[in-house]
Amino acid sequence: MTNKPERELIIIGAGPAGMTAAVYAARKQLDTLVLTKDIGGQALWSSDIENYLGFTFITGADLVRRFEEHVRSFAVSVEYAAVAKVSRNGDIFEVLTEDNRRFFSRALIVSSGKSPRMLGVPGEKEFAGRGVTYCATCDAPLFTGKNVAVVGGGNSGLDAAVQLMRICPRVYLIEVADRLRGDEAIQDRVRRAENVTILTGTTVKEIRGNNFVRSVVVQDIRTNEISELEVEGVFVEIGLSPNSGFVKELVKLNKWGEIPVDCGARTSIPGLFAAGDVTDVPQKQIICAAGDGAKAALGAYSYLVRVPVPTDWLKSQ
């Protein structure tokens, strides 16, 4: 099925914000296309969700499945693609995908979320999927019986270390700051484990290997001493960065690369709305993202009603 490229509204991203926006847009009968790499966004990675209203407990995968069912109950078009660039000609947005397809709309909601931040060291890209991983939940069991390194001493790094210390002979936990940053309770569990070596004040310089990772080179930032740890897995858990590169020439991003929005999910560009973790809204929560998605869709609806349709728009239909 090919989706027609001209729409009233395009939503980029199908996490909680984008999917909620899609439901609101569908109920307003806006002709909407969702352009996304996947369904679920970061919500998919949550193993336990206990604060989304209506569910005392649900997994990320289950909540996402329900969101998707809800979206699919409406006639919403979904196209799987990564977005390369968004530009604006007059009142029309043009969305170029990485596979060089073009889509057009009168209003646009960016709800593209965040992606795992990369270390940016030699060997990282080369060994991605060959020992370097950004999804401990997915890949931890594949490293049973192997020595591994976890980079990042925040909660996600600690969670990864806890999963891995049960199945790996040695786990190195590497943190650049002089202390771990995650919750005290998890820190205690990691500290008590005999097979976890905590290396604070330490940075990763390089990831080495042949076909697969064989070692990670680290440096003690106090003494500058370099050492090489023999590991077959490197779990990178150093936070997330916003997927906003494709609008950076259109909107001024904040210093973290997030899209500034007002209380109505509006950006500085008329007709361009943003919602969820890609925005500067500080609360990175599923329920907040969903609420922001609703605001963005309602905002886009009012905008579309108010702004006249360009005379040469949709002549073909």
Next chain:
Amino acid sequence: MPARNIIVYSTPTCPYCIQVKEYLKSKNVPFTDYNVATDIQARNEMVQKSGQLGVPVIDVDGQIVVGFNRNKLDQLLS
């Protein structure tokens, strides 16, 4: 649709693996699922076929897809 030999290499905790299997079920496509968290032979087979260590890996009649790539799977299954 012709009968196909489809293998999914997955771990129970990986959400993209869950999505791939739901996707295949929604298309009424039968498949064999190997849990590579515990099945070491299957894990080695997956590494050999895909040259990497991430899940999910989908083998559609010998064509290897790494990750839940819907466009690719749509194409291979059509």
